[in-house]
Amino acid sequence: MHRTRRHLAVLALLAASLTALVACGKEGSPPVKGPQPDELPVYQVQSAFQLPDSPTWERARKRGHLVVGAKEDQPYMGEKDPATGKYSGFDIEIAKMLSASLGFDPATISFRTIASANRETALQNGQIDYYVGTYTINDNRKKLVGFAGPYYMAGQSLLVRTDENDIHGPQDLDGKRVCSAAGSTPYQRMERDYPKADLVAYDTYSVCVDNLLTYQVDAVTTDDTILMGYAAKVPNELKVVGKPFSKEPYGVGVPRSDNALRFALDDALAFHEKNGDWKKAYDVTLGLSGVPAPQPPAIDRYPAS
Numbered sequence: 337m338h339r340t341r342r343h344l345a346v347l348a349l350l351a352a353s354l355t356a357l358v359a360c361g362k363e364g365s366p367p368v369k370g371p372q373p374d375e376l377p378v379y380q381v382q383s384a385f386q387l388p389d390s391p392t393w394e395r396a397r398k399r400g401h402l403v404v405g406a407k408e409d410q411p412y413m414g415e416k417d418p419a420t421g422k423y424s425g426f427d428i429e430i431a432k433m434l435s436a437s438l439g440f441d442p443a444t445i446s447f448r449t450i451a452s453a454n455r456e457t458a459l460q461n462g463q464i465d466y467y468v469g470t471y472t473i474n475d476n477r478k479k480l481v482g483f484a485g486p487y488y489m490a491g492q493s494l495l496v497r498t499d500e501n502d503i504h505g506p507q508d509l510d511g512k513r514v515c516s517a518a519g520s521t522p523y524q525r526m527e528r529d530y531p532k533a534d535l536v537a538y539d540t541y542s543v544c545v546d547n548l549l550t551y552q553v554d555a556v557t558t559d560d561t562i563l564m565g566y567a568a569k570v571p572n573e574l575k576v577v578g579k580p581f582s583k584e585p586y587g588v589g590v591p592r593s594d595n596a597l598r599f600a601l602d603d604a605l606a607f608h609e610k611n612g613d614w615k616k617a618y619d620v621t622l623g624l625s626g627v628p629a630p631q632p633p634a635i636d637r638y639p640a641s
């Protein structure tokens with residue numbers, strides 16, 4: 337393919353600005369609708385709540401606030417504004433409603449960015465109390481951590497440049513350069529089911545997107561939720577193609593042995609789904625993608641092991 341130098345320079349600029357935009361949320365971004373702070377739901381703090389059987393909760397009580405793992409470069413889901421340090425998105429709202437149910441003011445949450453490949457370790461070594469960040473529940477991960485939920489059902493999809501006409505689904509990826517995040521289920525599925533694709537991994541999807549914009553890769557694959565956010569930032573450059581080709585039930589990661597915390601979070605999710613908070617949170621975050629709020633999936637309160 338012939339590419340002029342100017343074309344490349346423009347793309348490099350675009351990639352640099354996308355990184356900046358993804359990193360910085362509203363500051364200087366194109367007119368993508370973002371949640372306005374006054375539109376965000378307010379979650380009622382259950383100040384009398386106690387959970388003495390949970391070592392994680394007890395530790396947080398002594399500390400005075402929760403430490404929650406999240407993503408910081410996934411528009412609509414978990415995004416950090418470096419100017420203010422504030423996190424926003426659907427996952428962040430889920431983290432906040434759960435905090436309120438556990439008796440901690442959501443404004444006091446200390447968020448920590450944890451990449452896909454590091455989530456299990458972060459929960460195992462007590463770096464975070466729980467994790468809310470496009471985290472698929474599956475049996476392999478359940479050997480290492482516990483999951484409350486699911487609270488949303490995503491599906492693996494593909495992001496390509498708008499000038500791409502050959503890729504419509506995973507069947508078109510033979511010999512194509514495809515990027516995903518290390519340790520993610522979309523990466524593992526590509527490796528297993530589409531071995532003829534030329535797969536590369538980075539720590540984060542935003543680096544994959546930079547590589548897509550500069551023609552280093554031909555597609556980025558992960559959940560539709562995440563890809564829709566990147567496409568919305570630069571709709572003239574990027575598009576999501578095809579139908580989702582997996583089921584990714586999102587759970588809240590907890591330390592594996594802390595069943596008391598897991599059950600409390602299951603109860604809290606059910607409560608906020610029922611009282612309308614879940615839908616309100618969806619509408620002002622992921623709902624901005626144009627997809628109306630679905631019914632949340634049934635919570636799987638699996639027994640303590």
Ligand code: GLU
Nearest residue numbers: 452470471472520521584
């Ligand atoms: N939901 C998938 C996973 O948990 C992809 C998104 C992510 O990497 O966070 O692996």
